[in-house]
Amino acid sequence: xxxxxxxxxxxxxxxxxxxxxxxxxxxxxxxxxxxxxxxxxxxxxxxxxxxxxxxxxxxxxxxxxxxxxxxxxxxxxxxxxxxxxxxxxxxxxxxxxxxxxxxxxxxxxxxxxxxxxxxxxxxxxxxxxxxxxxxxxxxxxxxxxxxxxxxxxxxxxxxxxxxxxxxxxxxxxxxxxxxxxxxxxxxxxxxxxxxxxxxxxxxxxxxxxxxxxxxxxxxxxxxxxxxxxxxxxxxxxxxxxxxxxxxxxxxxxxxxxxxxxxxxxxxxxxxxxxxxxxxxxxxxxxxxxxxxxxxxxxxxxxxxxxxx
Amino acid sequence: xxxxxxxxxxxxxxxxxxxxxxxxxxxxxxxxxxxxxxxxxxxxxxxxxxxxxxxxxxxxxxxxxxxxxxxxxxxxxxxxxxxxxxxxxxxxxxxxxxxxxxxxxxxxxxxxxxxxxxxxxxxxxxxxxxxxxxxxxxxxxxxxxxxxxxxxxxxxxxxxxxxxxxxxxxxxxxxxxxxxxxxxxxxxxxxxxxxxxxxxxxxxxxxxxxxxxxxxxxxxxxxxxxxxxxxxxxxxxxxxxxxxxxxxxxxxxxxxxxxxxxxxxxxxxxxxxxxxxxxxxxxxxxxxxxxxxxxxxxxxxxxxxxxxxxxxxxxxxxxxxxxxxxxxxxxxxxxxxxxxxxxxxxxxxxxxxxxxxxxx
Numbered sequence: 001x002x003x004x005x006x007x008x009x010x011x012x013x014x015x016x017x018x019x020x021x022x023x024x025x026x027x028x029x030x031x032x033x034x035x036x037x038x039x040x041x042x043x044x045x046x047x048x049x050x051x052x053x054x055x056x057x058x059x060x061x062x063x064x065x066x067x068x069x070x071x072x073x074x075x076x077x078x079x080x081x082x083x084x085x086x087x088x089x090x091x092x093x094x095x096x097x098x099x100x101x102x103x104x105x106x107x108x109x110x111x112x113x114x115x116x117x118x119x120x121x122x123x124x125x126x127x128x129x130x131x132x133x134x135x136x137x138x139x140x141x142x143x144x145x146x147x148x149x150x151x152x153x154x155x156x157x158x159x160x161x162x163x164x165x166x167x168x169x170x171x172x173x174x175x176x177x178x179x180x181x182x183x184x185x186x187x188x189x190x191x192x193x194x195x196x197x198x199x200x201x202x203x204x205x206x207x208x209x210x211x212x213x214x215x216x217x218x219x220x221x222x223x224x225x226x227x228x229x230x231x232x233x234x235x236x237x238x239x240x241x242x243x244x245x246x247x248x249x250x251x252x253x254x255x256x257x258x259x260x261x262x263x264x265x266x267x268x269x270x271x272x273x274x275x276x277x278x279x280x281x282x283x284x285x286x287x288x289x290x291x292x293x294x295x296x297x298x299x300x301x302x303x304x305x306x307x308x
Numbered sequence: 309x310x311x312x313x314x315x316x317x318x319x320x321x322x323x324x325x326x327x328x329x330x331x332x333x334x335x336x337x338x339x340x341x342x343x344x345x346x347x348x349x350x351x352x353x354x355x356x357x358x359x360x361x362x363x364x365x366x367x368x369x370x371x372x373x374x375x376x377x378x379x380x381x382x383x384x385x386x387x388x389x390x391x392x393x394x395x396x397x398x399x400x401x402x403x404x405x406x407x408x409x410x411x412x413x414x415x416x417x418x419x420x421x422x423x424x425x426x427x428x429x430x431x432x433x434x435x436x437x438x439x440x441x442x443x444x445x446x447x448x449x450x451x452x453x454x455x456x457x458x459x460x461x462x463x464x465x466x467x468x469x470x471x472x473x474x475x476x477x478x479x480x481x482x483x484x485x486x487x488x489x490x491x492x493x494x495x496x497x498x499x500x501x502x503x504x505x506x507x508x509x510x511x512x513x514x515x516x517x518x519x520x521x522x523x524x525x526x527x528x529x530x531x532x533x534x535x536x537x538x539x540x541x542x543x544x545x546x547x548x549x550x551x552x553x554x555x556x557x558x559x560x561x562x563x564x565x566x567x568x569x570x571x572x573x574x575x576x577x578x579x580x581x582x583x584x585x586x587x588x589x590x591x592x593x594x595x596x597x598x599x600x601x602x603x604x605x606x607x608x609x610x611x612x613x614x615x616x617x618x619x620x621x622x623x624x625x626x627x628x629x630x631x632x633x634x635x636x637x638x639x640x641x642x643x644x645x646x647x648x649x650x651x652x653x654x655x656x657x658x659x660x661x662x663x664x665x666x667x668x
Contacts, residue, residue, distance in 0.1 A: 259498045
């Protein structure tokens with residue numbers, strides 16, 4: 001295998017993994033605080049359509065990104081109100097949010113189908129992007145991919161090194177104890193949900209403004225669900241989320257590249273590869289049951305109200 | 309193999325629920341016509357064009373018909389449920405518009421012998437079930453001719469969905485045109501195992517371009533491959549809808565499906581009580597497909613392409629005229645003979661010069 005080919009594969013791996021990474025990081029924070037939001041797909045789609053409409057009508061891509069994030073946050077606010085405010089079942093509320101988001105994005109975007117947009121172009125950083133193998137992967141991407149690197153750093157720092165991270169985890173592990181210590185459990189959870197919404201909106205914006213700059217109904221094609229599964233299989237650890245997202249991207253790309261080279265592996269087997277490979281690796285990493293249990297937020301998905 | 313992600317399924321459930329709620333009204337005078345779509349009507353591709361066909365029916369037959377559709381219906385068991393719901397709901401004529409709906413449609417058609425069904429791109433008929441498809445291979449052949457003239461790397465690429473006869477036939481048509489107009493040019497095929505996933509379609513196009521392809525064809529339903537070709541500075545041939553505005557510097561032509569005339573004709577036939585099951589093949593001659601050729605193509609090449617189109621229309625030329633051999637060298641269509649519709653409908657082999665291996 002020649003270097004150019006590998007360099008192309010790595011480049012595409014990051015591109016393909018980025019929307020998954022963004023959603024999964026948001027959901028990770030959300031789940032760490034004890035809230036399971038299955039509405040990722042709906043928030044992504046709503047972010048994608050709003051970002052696209054704003055960018056196309058104002059000509060300002062960054063305004064598109066900003067409003068894509070706000071759109072995701074808006075839907076997550078709805079989730080927070082119902083699931084945290086009224087203490088509804090989180091699974092049901094999340095599913096409803098996805099269905100709502102899919103329908104809403106279709107409705108809002110109906111008039112915007114089939115319009116081309118000049119999206120974010122890749123920016124190659126001089127010299128660095130010429131490093132063999134990893135140069136293009138790390139330094140010739142579009143700006144939203146660079147942003148995803150930064151956001152990964154931020155989330156990793158928050159969860160592993162910061163006081164905020166400890167507060168989020170305390171709330172997710174034992175809300176009663178956290179509350180007794182004077183932590184505002186519901187406020188922390190709401191903020192975590194809003195962060196998750198913004199990240200899902202950003203991931204949607206990445207799809208409609210950079211990855212394939214257009215609006216088409218259902219254009220997320222299940223990426224929100226994959227990201228949700230990634231968080232679980234990564235056993236709620238931030239570096240494994242990164243690994244899982246890029247692994248999934250890598251396997252998706254290899255499936256396509258192998259066919260182009262003419263390897264005669266049945267394509268439907270290859271199409272399974274991303275799922276199988278990602279699950280296998282992450283399950284192997286998490287095979288220590290005790291350690292895994294240590295990382296799973298204990299009160300995940302359980303409703304909580306002050307005074308219980 | 310024809311799996312879809314979880315979300316369209318959910319959405320279909322919702323669509324079907326809302327749908328059955330509207331079905332209670334008694335079958336009044338207008339003919340009730342239902343459409344089952346594989347993708348969203350906003351895909352700006354395959355389903356979009358079928359929806360345009362439905363609009364044509366409304367426009368031309370007005371209050372003689374009452375139409376409805378269900379979109380995002382996964383192929384398989386779910387499709388059967390949606391089709392049966394329509395049949396139960398008093399629909400007189402039901403169009404199912406994806407290859408994978410073939411067996412579900414046949415099954416429901418047998419259970420509702422008084423209703424009329426038409427299935428797109430399949431090959432199973434019954435007393436009350438007709439089929440219709442576009443001779444998209446005619447468009448692919450002309451696209452293949454343009455690719456042969458425009459390629460510099462002698463490699464063209466194909467973003468393919470599923471290995472069904474329609475897709476295999478279209479790949480073969482391109483290879484035949486390449487053999488004739490630029491011998492030695494190779495077609496590379498990448499299967500994405502999906503009809504609609506813009507991100508994946510774009511990844512596939514990128515993978516092909518990385519391997520030296522400079523004309524990208526697609527047999528999937530979003531404009532993503534075109535957009536990728538435009539960004540990467542290579543040519544492309546659009547499919548289903550006119551996708552030229554997604555790649556003004558890329559799109560040589562688009563194979564545009566126009567289902568309106570057939571839908572209007574079939575619906576009218578049912579209204580008049582004259583409908584009979586048939587296997588309708590609509591090509592350039594029937595205006596079921598159109599090929600708007602871009603000005604990116606030099607004038608002399610364009611003239612030659614127009615000539616090929618005219619010859620196909622008049623019947624003077626058939627893209628699948630023998631001798632045609634499969635990859636192992638076995639003669640499939642004898643010299644001087646044009647393939648029959650039956651041979652085209654069951655095509656399950658690559659022609660001689662396709663380098664790729666057919667997925668099993």
